[in-house]
Amino acid sequence: MANLNNASWSSGLCGCTHDVRSCCLTLFCPCIVFGRIAEIVDKGATSCCKSGTAYTLLATATGLGGCLYSFGYRSRLREQYGLEEKPCGDCCVHWFCEPCALCQEYRELQTRGFDMALGWQGNMERMGKSGATAAPRTHQGMTR
Structure with missing residues (x-):
């Protein structure tokens, strides 16, 4: 089934x-x-x-902020939930208003039931979903 990308964001930019x-x-x-x-x-x-560190390094190295990295995640989020590409393209939203874009994406995931501080695995456990439905953890780093 094709994703029509016509659902509204839960909050504005x-x-x-x-x-x-x-x-x-x-x-x-x-x-x-x-x-x-x-x-x-x-x-x-x-x-x-890892993602936060890469974001910081790109922002520091390029002086452009992490928008070159982060706008791709906005696109994926929109695709996963069929959200509208508004008020303009994902790259433009992150380029011109990076903090607002990140905050809107964060709120969207919270509205959809995620406790952002728990991470993916913590949310899967909280929602009672088995480990088989969650993506495998591929790192042996700090845990939450």
């Missing part, structure tokens, strides 16, 4: 007014927010720590 906690986390630690988003979108195949 600038919908931080009722979510001060996520907004502050995004402003002061975007690498953590991005890492958590990447881990959930990749269904545990990517670790929060």
